[in-house]
Amino acid sequence: xxxxxxxxxxxxxxxxxxxxxxxxxxxxxxxxxxxxxxxxxxxxxxxxxxxxxxxxxxxxxxxxxxxxxxxxxxxxxxxxxxxxxxxxxxxxxxxxxxxxxxxxxxxxxxxxxxxxxxxxxxxxxxxxxxxxxxxxxxxxxxxxxxxxxxxxxxxxxxxxxxxxxxxxxxxxxxxxxxxxxxxxxxxxxxxxxxxxxxxxxxxxxxxxxxxxxxxxxxxxxxxxxxxxxxxxxxxxxxxxxxxxxxxxxxxxx
Numbered sequence: 072x073x074x075x076x077x078x079x080x081x082x083x084x085x086x087x088x089x090x091x092x093x094x095x096x097x098x099x100x101x102x103x104x105x106x107x108x109x110x111x112x113x114x115x116x117x118x119x120x121x122x123x124x125x126x127x128x129x130x131x132x133x134x135x136x137x138x139x140x141x142x143x144x145x146x147x148x149x150x151x152x153x154x155x156x157x158x159x160x161x162x163x164x165x166x167x168x169x170x171x172x173x174x175x176x177x178x179x180x181x182x183x184x185x186x187x188x189x190x191x192x193x194x195x196x197x198x199x200x201x202x203x204x205x206x207x208x209x210x211x212x213x214x215x216x217x218x219x220x221x222x223x224x225x226x227x228x229x230x231x232x233x234x235x236x237x238x239x240x241x242x243x244x245x246x247x248x249x250x251x252x253x254x255x256x257x258x259x260x261x262x263x264x265x266x267x268x269x270x271x272x273x274x275x276x277x278x279x280x281x282x283x284x285x286x287x288x289x290x291x292x293x294x295x296x297x298x299x300x301x302x303x304x305x306x307x308x309x310x311x312x313x314x315x316x317x318x319x320x321x322x323x324x
Contacts, residue, residue: 074104076255080265081136081273083254088277088311091284092132100137108139108153112160119164129168130283133161134276135197136269138176138189158194165196170289172276174268175201180212180233188214198279198293201306202271205248208304213268218297219306222271223250223264235266278311285318295323 078096085094099114100106115133122128142151150158165171176189185201192199192214202210202222210224211233225235227248237250250264257263275296282292299314300307317323 074100075102076257076263077104077136077269080253080255080263081134081270084251084270084273085134085277085280087253088274089280089284092277092280104137106137108157111137112153112157115157115160115164119160119167119169122169123167128164129288131164131169132276132279132283133164133169133171134273135171135173135191136272138174138192138268140176140178141187141190141193154190157191161191161194162196165289168289170276170279170283170292171197172272172279173197173199174272175199175216176214177202177212177267177269179214185209186214188216192216196293198275198296200268200272200275200309202266202268203304203306203308206304207306207308209306210266210268212266213271216268216271217307218275218300218309220271220274220309221251222268223248223266225249225266237264237266240264274311275309278309278314281311281315282318282323285315287318287323291323298323 082094082096097114097118099111122131161171173192175192179185188199191197199217201216201219202213203219204210204224210222225237240247240250247264250266251270252262252264255263278296279292282295295314295317299310299317301310
């Protein structure tokens with residue numbers, strides 16, 4: 072199965088949270104969800120430069136529904152140059168006011184304990200988003216995260232194998248616990264169900280867009296999202312309403 076609708080699906084979730092936001096899809100992966108770091112870094116630099124030219128970079132949320140596995144031999148060899156370039160590009164965008172949000176990764180499906188975040192989610196200036204189930208608990212496949220948002224577990228009970236089964240959802244059932252619903256072109260209805268931290272991240276990106284529109288700047292947005300997250304099932308689940316209310320109540324630092 073191809074993932075040609077991956078970006079559109081994520082964009083639909085941003086829109087669901089922040090319907091007045093302007094959404095730009097920038098393609099950096101192929102139909103099978105693969106790509107290279109130079110393409111990603113170039114896309115970040117180009118988009119950031121365009122927004123900076125228009126004086127809008129401090130009103131931008133960059134959502135990364137993708138991830139890069141951290142090198143196992145990092146201590147021995149250091150960062151590969153491609154990772155260094157990506158870090159520089161993202162840090163530059165962040166330091167100039169953009170809010171960065173990234174999926175933490177889906178590597179924990181066969182692990183007894185959740186695995187660390189992928190990159191760029193694990194970098195301190197990026198909000199790394201893990202996936203939660205409807206219960207809510209950490210989705211069986213989800214890596215750790217700075218904050219958690221719905222990504223659907225993909226299985227009905229803890230005794231089932233961790234094999235996402237969103238395809239079993241009835242298109243007429245918008246509340247299916249096996250997946251999130253959003254936009255798709257590869258569907259007769261224009262919608263489909265899907266599972267993953269890729270789709271938890273855009274929910275937090277929509278939250279960040281609301282906070283930016285309320286006058287908060289990048290560092291305050293990150294602090295507000297983390298400060299208003301709700302403890303549940305051992306997780307810290309993003310709370311959009313509490314963070315927006317925090318703009319006026321002073322609950323956000």
